[in-house]
Amino acid sequence: MTNKQHIIDRFVSYVKIDTQSDPNSNATPSTEKQWVLARKLAEELREIGMSDVELDENAYVMATLPATVAHKVPVIGFISHFDTSPDFSGTNVNPQIIEDYDGEDIVLDEEKNIILSPEYFEDLAQYKGQTIITTDGTTLLGADDKAGITEIMTAMQYLLDNPDIPHGKIRICFTPDEEIGRGAHKFDVEKFGAEWAYTMDGSQIGELEFENFHAAQAIVKVQGKSVHPGYAKDKMVNSMYIAQDFINSLPRLETPEHTKGRQGFFHLSSIKGDVEQTQLEYIIRDHDKDHFEARKEMMLDLKNEICAQYGSKCIEIELKDQYANMREKIEPVMHIVEIAEDAMEAVNIEPLIKPIRGGTDGAQLSYMGLPCPNIFAGGHNFHGKYEYIPVESMQKAAEVIVKIAELTSERYQ
Ligand SMILES: [Zn+2]
Numbered sequence: 362m363t364n365k366q367h368i369i370d371r372f373v374s375y376v377k378i379d380t381q382s383d384p385n386s387n388a389t390p391s392t393e394k395q396w397v398l399a400r401k402l403a404e405e406l407r408e409i410g411m412s413d414v415e416l417d418e419n420a421y422v423m424a425t426l427p428a429t430v431a432h433k434v435p436v437i438g439f440i441s442h443f444d445t446s447p448d449f450s451g452t453n454v455n456p457q458i459i460e461d462y463d464g465e466d467i468v469l470d471e472e473k474n475i476i477l478s479p480e481y482f483e484d485l486a487q488y489k490g491q492t493i494i495t496t497d498g499t500t501l502l503g504a505d506d507k508a509g510i511t512e513i514m515t516a517m518q519y520l521l522d523n524p525d526i527p528h529g530k531i532r533i534c535f536t537p538d539e540e541i542g543r544g545a546h547k548f549d550v551e552k553f554g555a556e557w558a559y560t561m562d563g564s565q566i567g568e569l570e571f572e573n574f575h576a577a578q579a580i581v582k583v584q585g586k587s588v589h590p591g592y593a594k595d596k597m598v599n600s601m602y603i604a605q606d607f608i609n610s611l612p613r614l615e616t617p618e619h620t621k622g623r624q625g626f627f628h629l630s631s632i633k634g635d636v637e638q639t640q641l642e643y644i645i646r647d648h649d650k651d652h653f654e655a656r657k658e659m660m661l662d663l664k665n666e667i668c669a670q671y672g673s674k675c676i677e678i679e680l681k682d683q684y685a686n687m688r689e690k691i692e693p694v695m696h697i698v699e700i701a702e703d704a705m706e707a708v709n710i711e712p713l714i715k716p717i718r719g720g721t722d723g724a725q726l727s728y729m730g731l732p733c734p735n736i737f738a739g740g741h742n743f744h745g746k747y748e749y750i751p752v753e754s755m756q757k758a759a760e761v762i763v764k765i766a767e768l769t770s771e772r773y774q
Contacts (some may be wrong), residue, residue, distance in 0.1 A: 362720040363515050363756050365492065365629040371514060372755065373456050375443070375507040380544050381451040382444035386726060390417040390444070390537035396469070398421055398443045402510065402535050405770060409518045411533075413463055413602040419537070419547040419558075426531040434529025434773045438558030439516075439762055440541030442722065445501060455497040462751075464489035467747065470498030477747050484741055485749070486549045492752040502748035504740030505753045509561035509753055510535055512738060515755075516762035520639025528766035529773070532558070536722070545725035548655075557697045557732040559726040560766070564714070566754040567705065568737035571691040571698050572716035573724045574625075575653040579660055581607060581641040583634070583676050597636065603641040603671055605630065610663050623716055625656060648686055648716050655662065684720045690727035691734060698734055700772065704764035710757055 364480045378398045388398065403416040410422040413436075428434060445451040459467060464486060467477040475498035479485040494684075496502045513533050520526055532555045536544040539562070541577050563570060585600030612617075620626045625647025633640050643660075647653035656678055662677045691698060698714075705712045723733035740753025741747075 363519060363759050365752055365756065367460065368511060368515055368752055368755050368759070369492070369494070372507060372511040375510060376454045376456055377533060378761040379452045379454070380503070381447055382541045384447055384541040386695065389543070391541060391543070392444075395444055395537045399535070399537065402443065402514075402656055405514065409514070410521045411492075411517060417470050417549070421537070421548065423553060424522060424533050426533070428528065428530045429524050430527045430529060430770050432774055434662065434770045435556035436530045436532060436554055437765070437769055438532040438553060438555035438731070439513045439561060440534045440536065440558050440722070440726075441506045441513055441561045441738070442536045442544050443510060444537050444540050444544075445503045445507075445509065446540045449501040449726060449746065451500070451501055451503055454500045454503055456502065457495045457497055458596055459493045459495065462489055462493045467493070467495055469495060473498060475746065477749060482747065484740060488751040488753075491751070493749055494752060495749040496746050498746050501743075501745055502740070502750065503749040504738065505743040506539065506562045506738055508738040508740050508750055508758070511623055512537040512561050512758040512762060514756055515759040518768075519714070519759065519763055520766060526763065526767055527770045529770050531611070531766055539722050542720075544722040547731065548726060548729070550726065550729045550731045551628075553731065555731060558723075559701060560721060560733055560735045561738050561758060561762070562721065562723075563735050563737040564739075564741060564743065565674065565750075566737050566739055566757055567710050567713040569701055569705065569712045569714050569718045569734065570721070571714075571734040572648055572688045572719050573684070573686055574718065575650060575686050576644045576720060577653070577657060578681050579643040579645060579657075580679040581643065581660075581664075581676060581755065582679075583641070584674060585637050585639070587635075587637040591706040598671060598675070599636050600639040600675075601634045601636065603667060603675055604634060604641055606667055607641065607663060607676065610667075621718075625649070625652055627656065633672055644683075646718075648688070650686065650689070685728060686735070687721075687724040687727035690732050694732050696772070697732055700765055700768050701734060701736060701761070704761050704768055707759040707764050707768070708757060717748045
């Protein structure tokens with residue numbers, strides 16, 4: 362359906378533009394350089410013939426593909442982000458294209474002995490015979506999420522070139538700053554005007570996600586009493602020992618390194634302390650709302666228990682909810698997941714439905730009134746030098762977009 366070389370050329374033209382976002386900036390977009398790709402994308406959307414192409418003051422790019430059918434079909438949307446992760450350099454990305462991959466090690470950098478090996482990254486083996494795009498070992502690739510952009514752009518062009526394919530009105534949006542958790546922050550849901558949408562931002566082919574964590578942060582401040590150690594008998598209170606009690610009283614096996622699937626956790630991400638004061642930073646994660654609330658309760662109960670022992674003000678906890686599981690917003694509209702599943706099956710992809718152990722922009726958008734499951738974009742090993750993507754997965758993702766458009770129109774006939 363889609364021309365492989367066009368996809369490669371398009372993808373490479375995007376990843377060569379550095380669009381790394383910056384969590385330390387309060388501006389939107391967080392880095393000036395994201396404008397370069399935002400402008401290019403707006404121009405390209407006009408070139409392929411999209412309507413209402415708009416680049417707003419925060420670098421969100423929106424456009425419309427008008428309906429080809431007369432009957433009433435809900436407006437649907439497709440979304441991806443053009444920034445790349447601050448975790449790894451995105452400067453001078455130099456993609457390597459490996460045709461007809463032989464299933465063996467791929468040497469990214471001979472001199473530094475950086476090797477992408479299917480022995481370590483087992484997923485690679487399933488792409489034998491395909492065209493793989495990798496890095497040169499010095500940067501990330503940016504398939505997260507320029508693959509999503511490539512796929513949406515390719516699908517839109519295909520639908521414009523084939524007006525006989527029945528579909529309703531489609532809206533698309535490319536956002537900045539997803540990697541720093543702000544992709545949804547300045548997303549104008551009302552202007553977008555879709556009944557539901559899909560983020561094209563998942564990993565391997567087939568992924569379909571509509572569940573993510575409930576998330577909170579807990580800052581635990583422990584107050585001690587510093588006294589000269591030589592004269593401290595019955596006077597000193599060492600905040601680090603109280604903090605240690607707190608840490609040891611939480612379930613040791615309910616931590617990221619001991620959990621998977623739908624199991625939640627407490628994650629101690631930082632300790633800073635001395636005798637006088639110790640601060641613990643936790644994140645709390647759970648897919649289940651009741652379990653999530655119970656985890657927060659457990660922390661507060663523990664605080665009370667320890668304070669009863671060491672003094673009423675010895676611990677303070679600041680709890681802050683960060684994001685919520687989109688499942689409760691998706692369940693009432695499960696047909697939007699079913700349409701995506703049917704679309705995958707129609708193009709011979711087995712849907713892999715699993716809960717995300719993290720958050721997505723789609724979760725935030727779902728709570729802003731735009732239900733938004735996440736679909737694979739095809740890349741692997743995001744946010745680092747081993748990132749790669751099979752071109753065939755991008756082709757399939759573009760086909761899934763086209764099929765979703767078609768099936769939605771059919772369903773409302
Ligand atoms: Zn992403």
